[in-house]
Amino acid sequence: MKNNLIGRLPKIGIRPVIDGREKGIRESLEVQTMNMAKAAAIFIESSLRFPSGEKVECVISDTTIGGVADAARCADQFVREGVGVSLTVTPCWCYGTEVMDTDPLIPKAIWGFNGTERPGAVYLAAALAGYTQKGLPTFGIYGRHVQDMDDQSIPEDVQEKILRFVRAGLAVAQMRGKSYLSLGYTSMGIAGSTVDPDFFQDYLGIRTEFVDMTEISRRIEQEVYDREEFEKAMKWVGEHCKEGEDMNKNPSSRDRKDREWEVVVKMTLIVRDLMIGNPALRDIGFGEEALGRNAILGGFQGQRQWTDYLPNGDFMEAILNSSFDWNGIRKAFILATENDSLNGISMLFGHLLSNTAQIFSDVRTFWSPESVERVTGKKLTGLAANGFIHLINSGSTTLDATAQQKDNKGNPAMKPWWDITEEEVNKCLKNTQWCPANLEYFRGGGYSSQFKTEGQMPVTMCRINLVKGLGPVLQLAEGWTVVLPLDVHEILNKRTDPTWPTTWFVPRTTGTGHFKDVYSVMASWGANHGAISYGHIGSDLITLASMLRIPVNMHNINDEQIFRPSAWSGFGSDLEGADYRACNTYGPLY
Numbered sequence: 074m075k076n077n078l079i080g081r082l083p084k085i086g087i088r089p090v091i092d093g094r095e096k097g098i099r100e101s102l103e104v105q106t107m108n109m110a111k112a113a114a115i116f117i118e119s120s121l122r123f124p125s126g127e128k129v130e131c132v133i134s135d136t137t138i139g140g141v142a143d144a145a146r147c148a149d150q151f152v153r154e155g156v157g158v159s160l161t162v163t164p165c166w167c168y169g170t171e172v173m174d175t176d177p178l179i180p181k182a183i184w185g186f187n188g189t190e191r192p193g194a195v196y197l198a199a200a201l202a203g204y205t206q207k208g209l210p211t212f213g214i215y216g217r218h219v220q221d222m223d224d225q226s227i228p229e230d231v232q233e234k235i236l237r238f239v240r241a242g243l244a245v246a247q248m249r250g251k252s253y254l255s256l257g258y259t260s261m262g263i264a265g266s267t268v269d270p271d272f273f274q275d276y277l278g279i280r281t282e283f284v285d286m287t288e289i290s291r292r293i294e295q296e297v298y299d300r301e302e303f304e305k306a307m308k309w310v311g312e313h314c315k316e317g318e319d320m321n322k323n324p325s326s327r328d329r330k331d332r333e334w335e336v337v338v339k340m341t342l343i344v345r346d347l348m349i350g351n352p353a354l355r356d357i358g359f360g361e362e363a364l365g366r367n368a369i370l371g372g373f374q375g376q377r378q379w380t381d382y383l384p385n386g387d388f389m390e391a392i393l394n395s396s397f398d399w400n401g402i403r404k405a406f407i408l409a410t411e412n413d414s415l416n417g418i419s420m421l422f423g424h425l426l427s428n429t430a431q432i433f434s435d436v437r438t439f440w441s442p443e444s445v446e447r448v449t450g451k452k453l454t455g456l457a458a459n460g461f462i463h464l465i466n467s468g469s470t471t472l473d474a475t476a477q478q479k480d481n482k483g484n485p486a487m488k489p490w491w492d493i494t495e496e497e498v499n500k501c502l503k504n505t506q507w508c509p510a511n512l513e514y515f516r517g518g519g520y521s522s523q524f525k526t527e528g529q530m531p532v533t534m535c536r537i538n539l540v541k542g543l544g545p546v547l548q549l550a551e552g553w554t555v556v557l558p559l560d561v562h563e564i565l566n567k568r569t570d571p572t573w574p575t576t577w578f579v580p581r582t583t584g585t586g587h588f589k590d591v592y593s594v595m596a597s598w599g600a601n602h603g604a605i606s607y608g609h610i611g612s613d614l615i616t617l618a619s620m621l622r623i624p625v626n627m628h629n630i631n632d633e634q635i636f637r638p639s640a641w642s643g644f645g646s647d648l649e650g651a652d653y654r655a656c657n658t659y660g661p662l663y
Contacts, residue, residue, distance in 0.1 A: 076125040077349045077404075079367045083157025083246035085131045085239055086179075087113055088147055090163045090172040092191075093139025102165050102191065105222065106137050109162040109186060112225050116232065117239055124428045125404050126491045129243065132156055138172045148176065157246025158239060160184065161200075164222070165191035169199045175209065178249075178278075178662065180242035180620045182212035184231060190222040201639040210619075210638035210659060212238050237636050241617035244425035245662070247369070249278035254348055254366045257286040257374025257412055265415035265600060266374065269539065275661035276545060276621050277418065282366045286379050289343050297362055298342045299353040302399075306338050309399035313499075317506030317523050320572060325518055330509060333518045337388040341398075344373065344389055348406065370421045372412035375468075376514075385510050385519035386410065390469030391574075394420075396430045396490040397472075397498045404490050405430035410468030415537045416602040419547075423535065423606030426613045428489040430471035432532075432605035434464035434576060439595035440565065448568075449561045456529070456579045457555045460591040464534075464576040464605065465569060467514070467521045474576060474605075475504040476528030476554065485528025487607035508572035525562060526576040530554045533610045534578065537623070538599040544661075547618045548627035550594055551609045552580035576605070581629050588629045597627055612636065622656040625649070 076082055089110040092098050114131035121129040132154045134147040151159070159174045164186035174181050181204070185197025197215055204211040214235060216228040227235070253273055260266045270281040292298060319325075325333075346354065350365025373386045380386075392398050393406040407424055409417030410433055420431040441460045446452050476485040477500035478493055488497075504527065507520040535549040555577045557565070566575050580594045587597040612634040618625050619637040632648060637655075644651035644658070 076123065076127060078251060078369060080250055081155045082123055082125075082127060083243060084155050085117055085129065085158045085160060085243070086151040086156035087131055087133045088159060088161040088174060089134060089137045090161055090167045091137040091139045092165050092167055099137075099139055103137060105164050106162070108225050109164060109184070110134070112227055113160060113162055113184065113235065116227055117235065120236055121239060121243070122428065122489070123243070123247070124424055124489075126489070129239075140168060141171050144172050144174070148174070157249070158242035160235070160239070162186075163196055164188055164193045166193070166196045167200070169196065169203045170207075173200060173203060175207070177209060180238070180245050181209070182214055182235075182238045184214040184235065186220065187216040187218065188220050188222055205640040205643060208659065210640045210655070212636065213639040214238070234636055237613055237616050240426055240613055241620055244422065244617050245620050247425055248421070251369035252280050252282045252367050253414060253417070254368035254371035255281060255283045255412055255414065256289070256344065256347070256371060257379065258283070260374045260376050260411035260413075263411055263413055263601070264539070265413035265602065266372065266411055268372075268412065268414045272539060272545060273414075275663050276623060278663050279369065282368065284347060284366070286374060288347070289340060290383075292343045292362070293336065293339050297354065297359050298339055298346065299351060302353070303339060303342060306342065306399045307335065310334060310338060313502045315506050316520070317508035317572065319509040321509065321512045323512070325509065329518065333384045333520065336384045337519055340384070340386060341389040341392050344371070344408065345393060345406065347371075370407035370409070370417050372409035372414050372417050374412040376411060380515045380517050380519070383517040385467070385515040385517065385521070387468050387510065387519055387521040388507065390433075391472060391522045394430055394433065394469045395472040395501070396493055397501075402490050402493050402495070402498060405471060405473070407431060408469055409433060410466060413602050415539065415600070416604050419535045419537050419604035422614060422617060423533065423604055423610065426610050426617065427606050427608050429487045429607045430473040432464070432471060432474045432576060433466055433469040434603055434605060435466045435601055436462060436595065436598050436603045437465050437569065438463040439592050441592065445561065445565070449564045451558065451561050453557070453561070455555070456553055457557060457577065459582070461555060462578045462580070462591065462595050463565070463569070464578050464603065465573050466602075467510075467570065467573045470522065470574045470576070472501045472505050472522065472524070474526050474574065475501045475524050476526050476530055477501045477504055485530050487530065511570055511572060521572050522574050523572050524574045525566070526554045527556060528554065529556060530607060531609050532578070532605050532607055533614065534580070534603045534605045535614055536598070536600055536603050545623045546599075546626040547614065547623050548599055549611050549614050549625070550580040550588070550627070551611045551629055552578055555579050578605070583629055587627045619652070619656075621662050622659050624653045624656045
């Protein structure tokens with residue numbers, strides 16, 4: 074699979090800066106400086122890939138940069154080659170403001186070599202001061218331990234910071250110029266589905282595209298979809314999508330259920346085509362529809378104007394958000410249920426940082442140990458012993474969340490699509506049932522995925538919220554999915570809608586503040602939804618938020634793992650307060 078969005082994938086530009094004094098100094102540093110750039114490029118390219126599976130590419134400046142002219146030539150080269158992230162490297166003193174990168178929209182960092190032969194650390198400090206003074210926040214990377222001049226290795230602490238910076242920088246660059254596709258508008262008064270175009274444009278560089286849900290109806294009625302693919306999809310659904318129990322008091326007829334299957338499959342094809350286009354539509358006379366909206370993410374309102382008389386979007390959302398469908402294993406899409414655009418962008422953050430499919434859930438219920446014991450008669454142990462949060466939603470939870478994939482140690486995982494096997498896909502599908510929709514919620518019918526997350530996995534839950542007078546804030550919680558004893562799971566799960574997918578989540582607690590205990594996390598969460606990504610990616614999320622000038626109001630990350638631009642240290646010694654003051658001072662990135 075290749076990138077399915079319009080526009081080149083961004084490259085990382087590496088800027089080897091050098092002491093420009095010739096007749097001895099510059100000449101003696103050329104090889105070492107360029108070798109630093111080459112080592113950084115090799116390390117980055119061997120470590121990172123895009124969500125589409127394509128390898129990340131670095132562009133090294135044609136020459137070392139010793140002054141303004143060299144810097145200008147490098148900037149021109151980077152524009153021509155599509156650079157979206159800038160990493161400056163140096164082992165020595167350089168002329169700070171003369172060699173800097175001044176593009177305000179490109180995330181930037183400096184790796185200053187920790188050596189004693191030349192004052193690389195002195196340049197790093199001088200350069201960061203210059204960037205700060207000019208209002209260009211820049212990340213400083215400096216190894217803890219002194220290296221010898223001829224040591225071309227990259228220390229582990231430097232590697233960690235380079236990757237954290239580059240992952241976040243590439244996320245920023247990939248969002249720029251893309252679209253959010255809003256299918257419908259506000260769902261049931263949910264604030265996050267009141268899509269705010271200014272937030273998307275000013276903070277993320279993403280345009281908002283609004284399409285009424287009647288466009289889906291039109292395309293169904295006029296057959297504006299690939300009919301051959303529809304037949305292929307229906308065959309796949311019949312073979313792999315097991316229909317679950319119909320729990321409605323007055324079940325629909327078999328004939329109506331069969332028609333609903335056809336509608337939800339067509340909806341899946343149509344919404345995908347609306348997001349990224351489909352050349353096959355041109356062949357059947359729909360050239361405009363073939364173009365798509367270049368949407369890096371989207372949301373479907375559904376409730377209630379659609380779901381009160383038409384099949385719901387649960388199947389569509391779950392399949393698009395998964396790493397596979399009838400065409401095989403592929404990159405997951407990002408599609409928010411109830412058009413919760415703020416949860417959608419939270420899902421996108423996790424996807425761009427981890428390359429994995431994302432879980433969309435209601436942050437539904439906190440179960441205290443006492444409540445569990447009262448209801449089930451069982452006293453829990455292990456990670457769940459101090460309580461847990463029930464994550465559940467009828468819609469867009471990826472089927473990857475069945476936890477049937479395995480990492481290289483055999484542990485339950487959610488992997489990038491290129492590491493997923495056909496056997497794992499089949500296990501995800503076998504562990505999922507599609508229950509006829511609860512007709513009290515969804516009068517038009519449809520099918521909701523039913524599964525439980527059957528494995529303990531490290532995950533990070535996050536959410537963007539908009540605060541009147543302040544703007545966007547990010548909250549996140551690292552933790553784990555947990556597996557409850559079967560009898561306990563069944564009792565608790567049946568107390569809400571058992572036709573929906575369930576994930577039991579335990580955040581890592583600290584004993585203080587928002588993370589005093591599991592209850593405090595639930596009580597402090599800023600909305601009814603959360604985006605859950607595989608892996609502990611909280612540090613990467615914090616770095617990304619700082620690039621976008623979005624303060625973080627709630628997290629459980631150790632201070633040592635927080636990596637923000639060096640300018641943040643000028644806003645006070647309390648990390649959270651400094652973050653708010655810096656983001657307010659610099660304002661939205663765009």
